[in-house]
Amino acid sequence: MSFDAIVVGAGIAGPPLAAALAREGNSVLLVERDWSEPDRIVGELLQPGGVVALDKLGFKQALEGIDSIPVLGYCVIYNNHQVPIPYPIPHQGRSFHHGRFIQQLRRISKSQQGVQTLQATVKSLSINNDVVTGIITSDSQSFTAPLTFIADGCFSNLRKSALKKLNPPRTCSWFVGLILHDCQLPMHHHGNVILGDDHACILLYQIGENDVRILMDVRGDRPSTSKLPAHIHSHILPYLPKSVQQPLLNALADPDQRLRIMPNTYMRPSAQRSHTRRGTVLMGDAHNQRHPLTGGGMTCALTDVHTLSTELRGVDLRNWEDVHRCLRNWDSQRRSTAGTVNTLSMALYDLFSGDNENLKVLRQGCFEYFLQGGECVNGPVGLLSAVTPQPLLLFYHFFAVAFKSIVVLYKQSTHNLLFTTYRALHVLLTACYTLLPTMVMELVPLERILNRGVFIAIVALFALIIAIYTQYR
Numbered sequence: 001m002s003f004d005a006i007v008v009g010a011g012i013a014g015p016p017l018a019a020a021l022a023r024e025g026n027s028v029l030l031v032e033r034d035w036s037e038p039d040r041i042v043g044e045l046l047q048p049g050g051v052v053a054l055d056k057l058g059f060k061q062a063l064e065g066i067d068s069i070p071v072l073g074y075c076v077i078y079n080n081h082q083v084p085i086p087y088p089i090p091h092q093g094r095s096f097h098h099g100r101f102i103q104q105l106r107r108i109s110k111s112q113q114g115v116q117t118l119q120a121t122v123k124s125l126s127i128n129n130d131v132v133t134g135i136i137t138s139d140s141q142s143f144t145a146p147l148t149f150i151a152d153g154c155f156s157n158l159r160k161s162a163l164k165k166l167n168p169p170r171t172c173s174w175f176v177g178l179i180l181h182d183c184q185l186p187m188h189h190h191g192n193v194i195l196g197d198d199h200a201c202i203l204l205y206q207i208g209e210n211d212v213r214i215l216m217d218v219r220g221d222r223p224s225t226s227k228l229p230a231h232i233h234s235h236i237l238p239y240l241p242k243s244v245q246q247p248l249l250n251a252l253a254d255p256d257q258r259l260r261i262m263p264n265t266y267m268r269p270s271a272q273r274s275h276t277r278r279g280t281v282l283m284g285d286a287h288n289q290r291h292p293l294t295g296g297g298m299t300c301a302l303t304d305v306h307t308l309s310t311e312l313r314g315v316d317l318r319n320w321e322d323v324h325r326c327l328r329n330w331d332s333q334r335r336s337t338a339g340t341v342n343t344l345s346m347a348l349y350d351l352f353s354g355d356n357e358n359l360k361v362l363r364q365g366c367f368e369y370f371l372q373g374g375e376c377v378n379g380p381v382g383l384l385s386a387v388t389p390q391p392l393l394l395f396y397h398f399f400a401v402a403f404k405s406i407v408v409l410y411k412q413s414t415h416n417l418l419f420t421t422y423r424a425l426h427v428l429l430t431a432c433y434t435l436l437p438t439m440v441m442e443l444v445p446l447e448r449i450l451n452r453g454v455f456i457a458i459v460a461l462f463a464l465i466i467a468i469y470t471q472y473r
Contacts, residue, residue, distance in 0.1 A: 004317050005026050005146075012151075019057070023114070030110075031118045067208045069095045124136050168267070172265065174218045176217075176228060177259075177260040178213075182210065293348060336391065350434045359430060
């Protein structure tokens with residue numbers, strides 16, 4: 001059976017992509033392995049930039065009727081001190097049960113004329129002379145299309161055959177999740193981020209009127225479920241606000257709940273114009289992944305769908321030259337939002353969870369930077385929320401944080417000036433190492449760079465000049 005386009009995966013990216021393609025008069029097959037409501041512990045907080053993208057795609061009604069909660073910003077708690085980080089007015093995010101949101105996206109997509117749905121496991125891609133011509137399901141059904149979109153998530157089993165050059169995901173840590181009931185958050189309608197020098201980061205946010213999600217970060221190998229309760233009692237519980245401790249103990253004792261574990265992975269994007277086989281496009285987490293600390297995954301996916309569907313508007317999907325040109329434009333345009341969100345997520349995770357002394361200095365400097373208010377809050381939260389996803393703004397604020405950290409280091413140091421200066425240089429180098437490699441991979445097509453080391457050195461020097469100017473102007 002033949003279609004104009006096949007979309008594999010009905011998660012975040014698949015349904016709105018299928019609907020957008022169908023609105024242009026294309027016949028679209030949307031394939032999903034399991035159409036029942038999914039149950040996951042991430043993909044529950046949509047940033048304001050994602051809400052905007054959802055609205056542009058005509059899917060904003062997916063947020064209604066699912067007990068979703070308005071999110072007004074973040075509350076960062078560091079060593080028992082807290083600072084509010086509100087979103088830019090009038091922007092809001094939304095948090096919800098992931099599965100309910102997915103079902104709404106699917107329902108809207110199914111109602112779009114031109115979208116045909118299929119429940120099946122895609123076994124492989126049909127490849128003829130290095131060109132993808134469709135899919136083959138596990139029950140040996142074949143479907144053909146000039147363009148196959150792969151949006152089957154972070155555990156994609158089609159990514160390897162779609163790419164000429166594979167960039168395997170890297171697991172950074174693990175999130176352990178539970179749902180808390182009757183829980184009083186430090187700040188309601190906010191994402192609450194609990195940081196400290198003696199524990200990994202902890203996230204708390206509402207996903208329903210009486211449901212609070214707690215995500216506890218665990219580094220190293222996949223944590224053993226049998227050992228997790230003891231770990232939570234000794235390494236998580238003592239650092240939680242008093243109002244959260246008893247609800248967590250209740251959740252641990254609840255026989256209807258189980259500790260959920262999700263890998264936090266990073267995978268840089270593949271250049272769609274050169275690394276993917278002709279006839280296929282990777283979307284969502286099958287294409288690009290980031291640490292979920294900042295909740296940017298859904299925003300990146302929905303923004304990618306909107307940008308790509310806009311590029312493909314009026315294009316004959318059977319004309320590969322025109323499609324290839326659109327992919328090239330999309331690959332460049334998407335880097336502003338996706339690259340900024342991804343770089344920020346990885347940099348903040350290293351900053352918030354790193355246990356070496358230089359990262360602790362940067363962590364304290366980051367909190368002190370937020371305490372200054374004004375643009376020291378508005379700029380970073382504009383990046384985090386994807387309302388102002390500007391790479392140069394990210395660069396500016398990150399190194400402003402680095403130099404704020406160095407100023408704090410000099411003020412608090414009990415060592416002589418020479419040793420403190422030595423420490424300060426190491427803090428600056430740590431900041432460069434934390435931000436720049438990911439920034440280069442996300443925002444600059446690596447195949448165009450002959451010598452990454454030289455490039456990073458030039459950018460680091462530029463950062464030094466900007467940061468010095470910022471502190472002493």
